[in-house]
Every structure is written in C-alpha cells, then in structure tokens.
Amino acid sequence: MKFVGKEARKAEKRERILRSATKIFARKGFYNAKISEIAREAGVADGTIYLYFKNKDEILITIFEESVGAIIRRFRKRLQEIPDPADQVREFSRLHLEIVKTNPDLASVLQLELRQSNRFIKEYAGTSLNDYLNLIGDIIQNGQKANVFREDVHPGIAKRMLFGALDEISTLYVLLKDRSFDFQRSAAQIASIFLYGIAKDEYRNS
Amino acid sequence: MKFVGKEARKAEKRERILRSATKIFARKGFYNAKISEIAREAGVADGTIYLYFKNKDEILITIFEESVGAIIRRFRKRLQEIPDPADQVREFSRLHLEIVKTNPDLASVLQLELRQSNRFIKEYAGTSLNDYLNLIGDIIQNGQKANVFREDVHPGIAKRMLFGALDEISTLYVLLKDRSFDFQRSAAQIASIFLYGIAKDEYRNS
Amino acid sequence: MKFVGKEARKAEKRERILRSATKIFARKGFYNAKISEIAREAGVADGTIYLYFKNKDEILITIFEESVGAIIRRFRKRLQEIPDPADQVREFSRLHLEIVKTNPDLASVLQLELRQSNRFIKEYAGTSLNDYLNLIGDIIQNGQKANVFREDVHPGIAKRMLFGALDEISTLYVLLKDRSFDFQRSAAQIASIFLYGIAKDEYRNS
Amino acid sequence: MKFVGKEARKAEKRERILRSATKIFARKGFYNAKISEIAREAGVADGTIYLYFKNKDEILITIFEESVGAIIRRFRKRLQEIPDPADQVREFSRLHLEIVKTNPDLASVLQLELRQSNRFIKEYAGTSLNDYLNLIGDIIQNGQKANVFREDVHPGIAKRMLFGALDEISTLYVLLKDRSFDFQRSAAQIASIFLYGIAKDEYRNS
DNA sequence: AATGAATGAGCGTTCATTCAT
DNA sequence: AATGAATGAACGCTCATTCAT
Numbered sequence: 084m085k086f087v088g089k090e091a092r093k094a095e096k097r098e099r100i101l102r103s104a105t106k107i108f109a110r111k112g113f114y115n116a117k118i119s120e121i122a123r124e125a126g127v128a129d130g131t132i133y134l135y136f137k138n139k140d141e142i143l144i145t146i147f148e149e150s151v152g153a154i155i156r157r158f159r160k161r162l163q164e165i166p167d168p169a170d171q172v173r174e175f176s177r178l179h180l181e182i183v184k185t186n187p188d189l190a191s192v193l194q195l196e197l198r199q200s201n202r203f204i205k206e207y208a209g210t211s212l213n214d215y216l217n218l219i220g221d222i223i224q225n226g227q228k229a230n231v232f233r234e235d236v237h238p239g240i241a242k243r244m245l246f247g248a249l250d251e252i253s254t255l256y257v258l259l260k261d262r263s264f265d266f267q268r269s270a271a272q273i274a275s276i277f278l279y280g281i282a283k284d285e286y287r288n289s
Numbered sequence: 290m291k292f293v294g295k296e297a298r299k300a301e302k303r304e305r306i307l308r309s310a311t312k313i314f315a316r317k318g319f320y321n322a323k324i325s326e327i328a329r330e331a332g333v334a335d336g337t338i339y340l341y342f343k344n345k346d347e348i349l350i351t352i353f354e355e356s357v358g359a360i361i362r363r364f365r366k367r368l369q370e371i372p373d374p375a376d377q378v379r380e381f382s383r384l385h386l387e388i389v390k391t392n393p394d395l396a397s398v399l400q401l402e403l404r405q406s407n408r409f410i411k412e413y414a415g416t417s418l419n420d421y422l423n424l425i426g427d428i429i430q431n432g433q434k435a436n437v438f439r440e441d442v443h444p445g446i447a448k449r450m451l452f453g454a455l456d457e458i459s460t461l462y463v464l465l466k467d468r469s470f471d472f473q474r475s476a477a478q479i480a481s482i483f484l485y486g487i488a489k490d491e492y493r494n495s
Numbered sequence: 496m497k498f499v500g501k502e503a504r505k506a507e508k509r510e511r512i513l514r515s516a517t518k519i520f521a522r523k524g525f526y527n528a529k530i531s532e533i534a535r536e537a538g539v540a541d542g543t544i545y546l547y548f549k550n551k552d553e554i555l556i557t558i559f560e561e562s563v564g565a566i567i568r569r570f571r572k573r574l575q576e577i578p579d580p581a582d583q584v585r586e587f588s589r590l591h592l593e594i595v596k597t598n599p600d601l602a603s604v605l606q607l608e609l610r611q612s613n614r615f616i617k618e619y620a621g622t623s624l625n626d627y628l629n630l631i632g633d634i635i636q637n638g639q640k641a642n643v644f645r646e647d648v649h650p651g652i653a654k655r656m657l658f659g660a661l662d663e664i665s666t667l668y669v670l671l672k673d674r675s676f677d678f679q680r681s682a683a684q685i686a687s688i689f690l691y692g693i694a695k696d697e698y699r700n701s
Numbered sequence: 702m703k704f705v706g707k708e709a710r711k712a713e714k715r716e717r718i719l720r721s722a723t724k725i726f727a728r729k730g731f732y733n734a735k736i737s738e739i740a741r742e743a744g745v746a747d748g749t750i751y752l753y754f755k756n757k758d759e760i761l762i763t764i765f766e767e768s769v770g771a772i773i774r775r776f777r778k779r780l781q782e783i784p785d786p787a788d789q790v791r792e793f794s795r796l797h798l799e800i801v802k803t804n805p806d807l808a809s810v811l812q813l814e815l816r817q818s819n820r821f822i823k824e825y826a827g828t829s830l831n832d833y834l835n836l837i838g839d840i841i842q843n844g845q846k847a848n849v850f851r852e853d854v855h856p857g858i859a860k861r862m863l864f865g866a867l868d869e870i871s872t873l874y875v876l877l878k879d880r881s882f883d884f885q886r887s888a889a890q891i892a893s894i895f896l897y898g899i900a901k902d903e904y905r906n907s
Numbered sequence: 908a909a910t911g912a913a914t915g916a917g918c919g920t921t922c923a924t925t926c927a928t
Numbered sequence: 929a930a931t932g933a934a935t936g937a938a939c940g941c942t943c944a945t946t947c948a949t
Contacts (some may be wrong), residue, residue, distance in 0.1 A: 129924085130932065134929070134930075138923075139923065235481075236478070240458065240479065243454070243457045244454035244483075245454075247454040247455070248450035248451075248454055275441075275486075276447060276483070277482070280485040280487075281486075302912095323939070323940090333914090334913060334914045334915055335914085335915065335916095336943080338941095340912070340913075344941075530943075531944090541911060541912095541944090542909070542910055542911065542945085545946080645897075652870065655873060656869065659865035659867070659870070660861070660865040660866055661865070662865055664861055664862075664865070667861060688899055689894070691898040691899070693897070693898075694897075707933095735917090736919060737919090746934060746936055748937095749933080749936095
C-alpha cells in the first residue's frame with residue numbers, strides 16, 4: 084500500500100498546476116490564458132495557485148526552467164552513450180523532434196510563448212537556452228577536435244543554425260498540429276544536411 | 290520647394306503611427322504596448338490611431354503585411370539579377386541579416402511578436418511568411434533542376450532549415466542588440482554550411 | 496423661376512439637419528445616435544452641424560420645441576372651428592393619433608427619447624408639454640362651464656388622463672410599427688370612453 | 702440572534718447593487734449613470750458588480766424583470782380578494798399610484814428608462830409589461846362577462862387607456878417629486894372617470 | 908460658410924492578485 | 929492549506945466637439 088505524505092501531495096498539486104498551465108498557455112497563449120482557467124483545469128481554487136507560485140509570470144518561467152532543465156539532463160545522458168560526433172548530431176536532432184511530438188503543449192509554450200517577451204528570454208531563459216545550445220556546441224567542438232568537422236565552422240554560429248532549423252520545423256508542427264508529420268524522416272534530413280554542411284570532405288559519407 | 294498635399298500628409302501620419310508602433314512593439318511586446326504610448330511616440334492623439342487602423346490587432350497585422358510584402362518584393366528583384374542558385378543562397382542570407390541589422394525594431398516584431406499568437410500566424414502572417422519561405426524553396430528547386438543541389442534534399446524541409454538558421458541568428462542579434470555584430474560574416478558562414486549541406490559532391494567548392 | 500437666397504438656403508439646411516436627426520434619433524435612440532450619422536444622413540459635414548446647433552442636446556431640444564410648437568398652433572386653429580366640447584375631445588384624439596401616424600419618427604422621438612432625461616423634461620419640455628396639456632384642460636373647463644361635463648372632474652387630472660391614454664396607444668404604435676393600425680377607430684374609442692367618463696349623465700349619448 | 706450565511710450575504714449584496722443602480726438610474730438616467738457611481742453607492746468595488754451582472758444593460762433588465770414581476774404577483778394576489786370588477790379597477794389604480802409613491806426611484810426607472818430603448822422594451826420589458834397590462838385587460842373582460850361593463854369597449858384599447866392615464870399621473874409625480882401629492886384622491890378620480898367611461902348605463906353609480 | 912481630420916476626456920470591462928474565512 | 933469572493937488598477941476604444949484650411 085502506497086503511503087502518500089503531505090509533501091508528496093503538495094508536489095503533486097504543484098505538478099498539476101504546471102501541467103494545466105502548460106496546456107492553457109499552449110492553447111490560448113500566455114496573455115490570453117486566465118489564471119482562473121488554469122485553476123479550473125487543475126481542479127484547484129484561483130487563490131491556491133498563489134500558494135505555489137508568486138505570480139503568473141513565474142508559472143511560465145518555472146515551466147521553462149524545469150522542463151528545459153529536465154530535457155538537458157536527458158540529452159546529456161543520452162549523448163554520453165554515443166561516441167561518434169556525427170551520430171550525436173543525428174541523435175540530438177531525433178530527440179529534439181521526438182520531444183516536440185511527445186509534448187506538443189510544452190513545445191508550443193517553449194516555441195511560441197517564451198519568445199514573446201524580451202524579459203523572459205533575457206532574464207530567465209538565457210541560461211537554460213544557452214545550456215541547451217551548448218549541447219550542440221560541444222558536439223561540434225568535439226567533432227572539430229576529432230578532425231571530422233570542418234575547422235572553419237564557427238561553433239557559435241553552427242549550433243544556432245542547427246537549433247534554428249530544428250526549431251523552425253518544430254514551429255511548423257506546433258502550428259499545423261499535423262499528427263501525421265514524420266519526425267524521424269525530418270530529423271534525419273536535417274541532420275544529413277547539417278552534417279554534410281559541416282563535415283570535412285573526407286568524412287562526408289560516414 | 291516640396292508641395293505636400295492632403296493625401297501625402299495623411300499617408301505620412303499613417304507611416305509615423307506604423308513606425309512608432311513597430312518601435313513600441315519591439316521594445317515592450319504586443320501585449321505590453323499601450324495605444325496611448327504608440328500615440329505619444331507618433332505625436333498624435335489616441336483617437337487618431339483609430340482613424341487609420343480598426344484596432345490594435347490591425348496595427349500589428351498591417352506591419353506584417355506591408356513590411357514583409359515590401360521585403361519579399363525587394364528580395365525577388367535582387368534574386369532575379371543572380372543566375373547561380375548557390376550565389377542566390379548567399380545573397381538571400383546576406384540580405385536577410387542586413388535587413389535585421391538595418392531595421393532592428395521591425396526584425397524584433399517579426400521575430401518575436403509574429404510567433405506569439407496562433408491567430409496572427411495562421412490568419413495573417415501565414416501567407417506572407419509562406420511567400421518568404423518559398424523564395425528559398427524556389428532557389429532550391431532551381432538548383433535541383435540545374436543539377437547542382439542534391440536531389441534527396443526535400444525543399445520543404447531545407448527552406449525551413451535555412452530560414453530557421455537565419456532567424457535564430459537574427460534573434461541573437463535582436464536580443465543582444467550588439468551593434469558590432471558582423472552580419473556579413475555570419476551570413477557567409479550560414480550560407481556556406483547550408484550550401485555544403487545541400488550541394489552535390491561535385492559542386493562543393495563552387 | 497424660383498430665386499433661392501442665402502437665408503433660404505441656410506434655413507433649408509437647418510431643416511434637413513433636424514429632419515435627419517429626428518430620423519436617426521427615432522431609429523437608434525438619442526444616446527446611440529451619432530452626430531456623424533446625422534451629418535451623413537443630412538448630406539453635410541460633421542462640423543457643419545455645429546454651425547446650426549450648439550451641441551447634440553440642443554438638436555433634440557429644438558426638435559421638441561419647434562415641432563410641439565407647430566403642433567399646438569395647428570391644434571388651436573382646428574379646435575377653434577369646433578363649438579361642442581365633446582366634439583373637441585373627439586377631434587383632439589383624432590388629430591393626436593393622426594400626427595403620430597403621419598410623423599412616426601417625430602412621434603418616436605417625442606414618445607421615447609424625450610422621456611429619457613429628467614433634464615429635458617424639466618428644463619425644456621415643461622412649458623411646451625404644458626401648453627399641449629392645457630389644450631385639453633381648456634376643453635374640459637369649457638365643457639364644465641357649459642354644464643355638459645361633470646363638475647367633480649378635476650381638469651388637471653383629466654387632461655393628463657386623456658393625454659396619457661393617447662400617448663400609450665401612440666407608444667404601442669411607435670414600437671410595433673404596425674402600419675395597419677386603425678387610428679380612426681382607436682381615437683374614436685378613446686374619445687368615447689373618456690367622454691362617457693366625464694360627461695354628465697344627461698349628456699351621455701350626445 | 703440572526704445567523705447570516707454566505708448565500709444570504711451574497712443575495713444581500715446583489716440586492717444592494719440593484720437598489721443603488723435603481724437610485725442612480727432614476728437620478729441620472731441609464732446612459733448618464735456610471736458603473737463606478739453605482740458601485741460607490743452600493744459600497745462595493747467596480748469589479749464586484751460584474752460578479753453579479755454580465756454588464757450594465759443586464760442591471761437594467763434585471764431591475765425590470767424582478768420588480769415588475771414582484772409587482773405583478775402582488776397585484777394578482779390583491780385583486781383575487783376583490784369580487785367586483787369596478788372595485789378591482791379602483792384598487793388597481795390605488796395600488797399603482799401607491800407603488801409609485803413608495804418606490805419613487807423604481808417608478809422613475811420604469812417610467813423613464815423603460816421607454817428609452819426599443820431594444821429593452823421589445824426584448825425584455827415586453828413580456829412583463831404585457832403581463833401587467835393584462836391584469837387590467839382581465840378585469841375588463843370579467844366585467845364584460847358579468848354584464849357590468851360596456852360590450853363595445855375594446856379591452857386592448859381600454860387597458861392601455863387606464864395604464865396610460867395612471868402612467869401619466871405617475872410621471873407627473875416622479876418629475877415633480879411632490880411628496881404632498883395625494884395619490885389616493887388621484888387614484889379615485891382616475892378610477893371614477895374610467896369606470897364611468899366603460900360602465901353600462903345601469904351600473905354608473907355602483 | 909463648410910469641411911472633416913484631429914482631439915482627448917471618459918467609461919465599461921477585465922483579470923491578476925489579495926485576504927477573510 | 930485551501931478557498932473564491934472581492935478588489936481596483938489598467939486600458940482599448942468611442943464619439944462629441946474643435947479648428948485649421
């Protein structure tokens with residue numbers, strides 16, 4: 084028999100609020116999402132939300148920090164298991180789009196809502212997003228050290244390039260909500276073009 | 290001596306409102322931009338804005354339609370003068386980032402606000418953005434017909450990939466407002482990686 | 496050939512504005528009627544209206560004063576031609592409803608819009624409306640002097656009673672806009688009941 | 702000691718808002734009454750009003766429906782206790798003017814505002830006002846069945862006639878705010894004239 | 908005289924946040 | 929801890945009125 088303590092119940096309620104907020108933010112957009120609607124969706128009273136979060140902004144920030152944090156940890160773990168930088172790029176692309184497909188609401192919020200306020204991006208999202216970008220940056224630098232990626236490729240540009248490409252495809256999916264969209268193929272294609280683009284000539288068909 | 294008629298003065302005021310709105314939207318975001326602030330910035334009364342635009346939404350929509358429309362026309366004209374698809378990609382990338390650097394406020398609005406509301410994107414920005422994306426799509430298809438670009442590259446993915454890459458770099462610039470940003474170099478790098486990525490082996494160093 | 500002087504043209508424009516205002520007030524109600532709409536209907540510019548009337552209120556007041564004034568003059572003239580007080584009551588009722596039928600817009604304004612502000616009724620309508628009511632009051636007093644109407648009838652109450660009755664029927668017509676409404680019959684019925692009510696027993700079937 | 706539950710306190714607040722609105726509407730007219738003024742008068746915040754009513758229109762509509770509804774119930778009950786149709790007319794007239802004197806603000810709103818907007822009258826007040834008018838209509842028809850009222854009297858006209866007469870006297874009172882107004886005498890006079898007007902000859906002095 | 912573009916005060920309504928229970 | 933009724937600041941928009949042309 085499972086014993087659920089006070090702490091666990093609190094944590095569970097907090098999660099429920101975050102999940103509901105993500106859903107509503109995705110559906111309506113941050114500014115059109117109403118606290119009362121999030122509360123209703125989460126099955127709590129309006130006031131209860133303020134026992135867990137300072138204000139509406141903080142809900143969005145929390146969604147960002149916690150989910151991107153978790154995603155980064157997951158990516159790091161997965162990438163460690165892959166020795167080849169090119170394979171890492173392929174896996175990164177695959178994982179990125181897989182997460183978008185598996186968590187469309189979260190993706191929608193990260194894609195669309197987070198961009199809307201400079202403040203969010205500058206003050207909060209900055210670090211986490213940078214950490215995420217650096218996952219790619221590190222792969223590229225490793226590939227350059229291993230002499231498989233072109234040396235004239237600037238990792239700071241290239242990492243944004245791959246991210247931007249994946250992000251753009253994700254946006255397409257988020258907006259169209261086309262469930263038949265073939266992520267595997269898209270991820271493979273993006274990784275292929277990107278790798279062709281940054282690989283040294285002699286490693287092009289690896 | 291310049292003779293300014295009634296029509297011209299009206300058009301000039303309309304432009305001033307759009308410019309002010311773009312600036313305020315860029316600075317604060319659409320939802321935090323106040324009509325009264327836009328009016329003050331434009332040097333008109335609040336009510337005057339409603340002589341030119343139906344409501345706040347329509348100001349944003351007009352900014353999209355008119356500026357993206359103008360940009361597309363400019364791009365089309367420029368690209369016609371360039372015969373080589375690879376050069377077209379290079380020029381497209383350069384132009385895109387040049388516009389971002391020359392019109393940071395407009396870029397900011399197109400980058401950030403455009404994404405914010407499904408409604409805007411789907412109903413209004415959709416077509417213009419699609420037209421813009423198709424500029425790239427056409428280049429790619431021409432390159433494929435001319436046998437210089439890989440046939441296994443899906444233009445629908447690739448066009449979004451280049452756009453996403455440029456967009457991401459633009460976001461970086463818009464957010465950092467780093468005036469020393471070398472967009473010529475960034476454009477060249479992005480174009481290089483992208484072209485290496487989609488070019489047939491025999492044309493890699495063209 | 497008719498020669499239309501400056502004065503005549505001004506007067507004509509003034510009339511046109513009043514006619515348009517009456518129509519719009521009737522259709523939309525005073526508060527929902529827009530000056531620009533009245534101007535459009537009258538075929539003049541918004542500002543022109545202010546050359547003829549101090550403000551929106553004054554248009555309504557003018558409609559009231561001028562039209563009720565004209566109506567009172569017309570009634571006086573007509574009633575003078577009728578010797579019998581009972582016949583005067585019948586003619587008054589007939590004329591009242593005839594005017595409502597002939598000028599539905601004016602009737603609508605007098606019925607509905609003028610009531611909406613105490614200020615109008617107290618400050619402006621007071622005198623004219625009183626003059627109108629006194630037309631009935633005088634008939635009743637004449638009838639009492641001529642010994643055909645009951646002496647215990649209070650003219651101040653009775654005059655309001657007949658007016659209220661006619662007014663109520665007019666409201667019904669104004670609201671329903673039932674063009675098939677039989678005014679002659681209604682007027683006859685109201686006059687009949689009223690006369691039966693105030694006539695001395697010996698004159699009941701006069 | 703009175704125990705006041707949550708429901709009761711809410712109902713009390715709702716009543717307070719309606720009472721305040723009635724007072725302000727009576728004093729200023731619907732369009733000149735400000736929500737903030739109603740709120741201040743009721744001792745609540747502006748926003749609180751919207752917890753109880755959808756919008757300003759609905760406050761007016763509610764006043765109509767609830768008060769006219771209550772009045773009609775009160776009249777029905779009272780009239781049932783009176784067997785003679787002529788006495789019913791007398792009591793109806795007395796009650797009508799008594800209510801006007803006891804609730805001058807409500808009377809003012811019903812008198813003046815009710816008339817102001819076709820929309821209100823047609824959509825909302827229509828039914829209630831009709832029910833009220835039919836109280837008189839039923840009395841008249843009963844009197845005709847009982848052979849005490851003239852058969853050539855059209856109940857549809859006659860009911861409006863009595864109502865119009867009472868209404869007009871009420872308007873006089875509402876506008877003058879003459880507290881010394883003898884509504885008993887006025888009611889008696891109106892009922893007398895009306896009854897003389899519709900009674901069969903043989904029942905004139907009943 | 909006539910115009911109609913411009914003005915800006917004013918108000919209904921929303922909704923994040925608070926706090927008494 | 930949880931509630932949800934109450935708050936009130938904030939803002940988009942309207943429209944009577946003005947005034948430069």
